[in-house]
Amino acid sequence: MTQLTTSQIWQQIKNNTQSLPHMRELFAQNPQRFEQMSLSECGLMLDYSKNRVDADTLSLLFKLAEQANLSDKISAMFNGNKINNTEQRAVLHTALRAPATTSINLDGNNIVDEVQQTLSKMAEFVEQVQSGAWLGYTGKSITDIVSIGIGGSFLGPKIVTQALRPYWSKQLNCHFVANVDATSICEKLKGLNAETTLFVMSSKSFGTQETLTNTLSAKDWFINQGGSQQDIAKHFVAVTSNVAKATEFGMDANNIFPMWDWVGGRYSLWSAIGLPIALLIGMDNFKALLAGAYDMDKHFASAPLAQNMPVIMGMLSVLYGNFHNAQSHVILTYDHYLRGLPAYFQQLDMESNGKSVTLNGTDVDYSTGPVIWGGEGTNGQHAYHQLLHQGTALIPADFIMPIQSHNPLGEHHNQLASNCFGQTQALMQGRTYEEALSELANTSLPDEQKQLIAKHKVMEGNKPSNTLLMDKLTPTTLGALIALYEHRTFVQGAIWDINSFDQWGVELGKVLGNDVLERIGAASDANELDASSNALINLFRSGKI
Structure with a gap:
């Protein structure tokens, strides 16, 4: 106990x-x-x-x-204590919506300054795209945004943009891709014009399997539609902490927006992960979203x-x-x-x-x-x-x-x-038996039938x-x-008394999935796992059941 x-x-x-x-x-x-x-x-x-x-x-x-010392735990989160004890990380998504005048120190740095710098960079980019000043490789303005991510990098921006549909820019549309199922990205790309499409790729490592696979497929589609490797910088931007991989991909370093390890994916829509939101609803509305969250932060903390x-x-x-x-x-x-x-x-x-x-x-x-x-x-x-x-x-x-x-x-x-x-x-x-029976009183049903139906109409309530x-x-x-x-x-x-900010169950699935992927692509039958997994892999490789 x-x-x-x-x-x-x-x-x-x-x-x-x-x-x-x-x-x-x-x-x-x-x-x-x-x-x-x-x-x-x-x-x-x-x-x-x-x-x-x-x-x-x-x-x-x-x-x-x-x-449970709840008040102390709330303060510990807002103060930047490393309450994610298994990963030794602070939990500071609240800093993403704090006013510029706030000071939140983490490892000797005021991270609010970094957040504000990123917001300024986002604002400049959003203004260029929304105004039509950002031009694709043939000199046309952007009309469609394809946001590629997974988990929090996908779901938060997708749900918020959907919820704020009345505030969308009239010049832009947005499409979200997360599932590694090829059907997802193929359906999204149908009808899009490479000359006027902007891709926003969100991955902290620039190596998340589903996100990277979809981004590489988007790149192939872009080049097959007439773009070139040199044109990538005009049509692909990234939210990542791995600048080297993003630039190697072809993205301009100026079009790479940062992520921080003190923000979990499911709490990240307030950061540059929310770039698709800002592109659709404008930076003023994005800042209003942050302000609403900050109001709740103040209430929760005090x-x-x-x-x-x-x-x-x-x-x-x-x-x-x-x-x-x-x-x-x-x-x-x-x-x-x-x-x-x-x-x-x-x-x-x-x-x-x-x-x-x-x-x-x-x-x-x-x-x-x-x-x-x-x-x-x-x-x-x-x-x-x-x-x-x-x-x-x-x-x-x-x-x-x-x-x-x-x-x-x-x-x-x-x-x-x-x-x-x-x-x-x-x-x-709810509804009691007596109430249900009373409702049936003036019907022509026999008494026995009324009593039966009344029993079926009872709802406990409470x-x-x-x-x-x-x-x-x-x-x-x-x-x-x-x-x-x-x-x-x-x-x-x-x-x-649990850690709400790690997700090791998610990690295990990724590890085992990568192992299975290698076996699917192997030259010989997969027979080193459990009987069910071996059979499923071999059936898949055979191409039929």
Whole structure:
């Protein structure tokens, strides 16, 4: 047993959760529940009143956070302590959105100066491309950007540009490539003109297998379309720390943007990894994105635990995972532009907290990161919401919606909001057998059939949810929203005493994948692995099953 699960606070939370009444009763007992369990910060409003908690539960959760020294751990991250203990690295993605006047010292250097220099370089490049001054090898301006990356170097920029579609430059379009499946890049390149296409390659090492393979294929396509090796500098730029490899590839050293090892991939969209974002929405809007995240950083670093939005959301997640056996958490976005957020938060949370040992290497005896999934409202209501309402698994839900639409049209947004709020209400209150039977009272069905159908219409309710609202989806509110989930993820890891900033499980897959690749290309049969792997490799090499 770990110290966490044997602590007095842990046992008190366990006892409290077993004694709480249904949320219907909690609302009936306390008419001020919404006012007491909601807060507005950084352009976001969080309603967490539809959770299986009362004042005592919340008090115990915050005591658990204090026991874990959460406030000290937050300060350690912001101060640049090397909290990524397995790689001996600081975790300073927050420095990427800090104002120029801030001083954050790491190994004797004020890294904010480096960040600001990079932002200035990005601004100059973005202005050239957006204004049409940046010309391709035949003297034409850029019309299409192809962003090549993988993991955080791909997903963050893709989701943010998708979310901020109303702010795109009218002169540019963007295409994202990550999958090493040739179909992905081939489909993206169809219809593009090499004379007006700019490739942004993002890889810290300039050697990530998928990214390098796709970049080499893009280079071949470019040359086959009429470009030359000398023209590469006009059509390829890189975000990397390996300047030598990038220049050897043909990129101008002036068109290489830096990366730092104190920024993890899934936290990197705020850096030059976000260059595709800046190219699409402009540097002013990109800086507004950073400003929104910085506002949330300030709130997270300074607000008392009980009034701290990321802390509240993080502790509620701990509650459901460790005391209610919730194995997953669903993100439901009621805005078409935000449809990609569940996938982004999936990587953020699951790559960070999918761990099974504590910081000192002790096996955990409690659940850590949940499975994060979700989709777009109202689509999910006609699919997996059935499981949320009547399935046997407890699945906490986050509902996210802007109050104002970028595309007001008739009753669309009112209907969207009514569905969003109606779903949270239904999850909370459910439907009793008596209520279901009453609804069938005036039908012509026989009594026996009414009783049967009523049983099928019963919903337990008491299903927890958070609702996050914003006035409108803007670069600033999006920045705050993403930073909120970054810090929520940190809070969970701090309570569980795990390293949320390494990803050795990802590394193992890369190593074994490279070994398999060599065997696929070998001259003889692969027979040195397990029976299944040997057979699969040999079947693949044969070209048929």
